[in-house]
Amino acid sequence: MTTPKKPTSDADTPVPEVQDNLEDLLAGMRRDMRPAGATEAPVAGQRCGLIAIVGKPNVGKSTLLNALVGQKISITSRKAQTTRHRITGMHTQGATQFVFVDTPGFQTLHGNALNKSLNKTVVGAVADVDLILFVVEAGSFTPADARVLALLDKKIPTLLIANKLDNVHRRGDIAPWLQTMQERHAFAEFVPMSAKSAKDVERLLGICEKFLPEQAWWYAADELTDRSERFMAAEMVREKLFRLTGDELPYTSTVIIDKFEEEPPQKKGQKRLLRIAATIVVERDGHKAMVIGDKGERIKRIGMETRVELEKLFDCKVFIEMWVKVRSGWADDEARVRSFGYE
Ligand SMILES: Nc1nc2c(ncn2[C@@H]2O[C@H](COP(=O)(O)OP(=O)(O)OP(=O)(O)O)[C@@H](O)[C@H]2O)c(=O)[nH]1
Numbered sequence: 001m002t003t004p005k006k007p008t009s010d011a012d013t014p015v016p017e018v019q020d021n022l023e024d025l026l027a028g029m030r031r032d033m034r035p036a037g038a039t040e041a042p043v044a045g046q047r048c049g050l051i052a053i054v055g056k057p058n059v060g061k062s063t064l065l066n067a068l069v070g071q072k073i074s075i076t077s078r079k080a081q082t083t084r085h086r087i088t089g090m091h092t093q094g095a096t097q098f099v100f101v102d103t104p105g106f107q108t109l110h111g112n113a114l115n116k117s118l119n120k121t122v123v124g125a126v127a128d129v130d131l132i133l134f135v136v137e138a139g140s141f142t143p144a145d146a147r148v149l150a151l152l153d154k155k156i157p158t159l160l161i162a163n164k165l166d167n168v169h170r171r172g173d174i175a176p177w178l179q180t181m182q183e184r185h186a187f188a189e190f191v192p193m194s195a196k197s198a199k200d201v202e203r204l205l206g207i208c209e210k211f212l213p214e215q216a217w218w219y220a221a222d223e224l225t226d227r228s229e230r231f232m233a234a235e236m237v238r239e240k241l242f243r244l245t246g247d248e249l250p251y252t253s254t255v256i257i258d259k260f261e262e263e264p265p266q267k268k269g270q271k272r273l274l275r276i277a278a279t280i281v282v283e284r285d286g287h288k289a290m291v292i293g294d295k296g297e298r299i300k301r302i303g304m305e306t307r308v309e310l311e312k313l314f315d316c317k318v319f320i321e322m323w324v325k326v327r328s329g330w331a332d333d334e335a336r337v338r339s340f341g342y343e
């Protein structure tokens, strides 16, 4: 790919005087920054490629993955550090198979064993992909964003995803901000959007498509993720845990699946049954009490919401038992971090 050129300010391509018309500004940038590999000619045969979604914690990477895949496969919450694993989600449309990889938010605050493992996952995921979606909150660029950007291989085409545009009330501020972003990295395109807008997500798919090489699909057209049902079950428990406990529960809690058994339908027309036992691991007795809640109310609700979500996701019946265990210091202990399924 050739290095995209910055828009010039010579007589042929004047810089618009009023920079608050976002669409005009983007059209101008796009004209000058089209990567050499991209083609507009129709091509026969299949396209398929790997697209990594990266950014600092909480910018909306997993929300975006789910929207691009069209199904919730990666858990989301308003807490930072929700995603802990590399999660692949596929979307096949027309002749193209998009293989998206969601990653944990890159950690810059604490250097414990868990965070080192999360960062290793991010670095591994951005090597050797066809396209990178670098996600930031529209209008903002902090040192934590800069640290993620510095990890990216300049040879891999990268889109700037300026997410949560719906939170920006002064749209006029976005155009000058995009121009400052253009100086930070040779982005292949700028995509101001909201992961919660179906129209924006559809438009992003169209932009991603042209960066994918012509090659045979890697997965069946109806496959949505490469993760197992057992993994998804643990993730859903963790999501409900994060969503139903306030900020007082630190991010260092995790979930282990102790039992995952499947029973076929008893009669024709019935659904299969999954029997799941899950343990929530926390760091302190105080946290355990918080997870259990008054008269066990909170843990009951975590179990109930997980069951509803899994029944929908897997189209089956689910029985789930939940336990809480205290393992202090697990997030600092490399061996234990590994034993809990982190890389
Ligand atoms: N308003 C608004 N909120 C969004 C948008 N995208 C995501 N969010 C919210 O931002 C929060 C974080 O979303 P996630 O998708 O979990 O963020 P993430 O980047 O995957 O976070 P980590 O996995 O912790 O790194 C959630 O509360 C989402 O609902 C958006 O386009 N607009």
Ligand SMILES: [Mg+2]
Pocket (backbone or CB within 6 Å): 061, 062, 063, 075, 076, 082, 083, 103, 104, 105
């Ligand atoms: Mg996430």
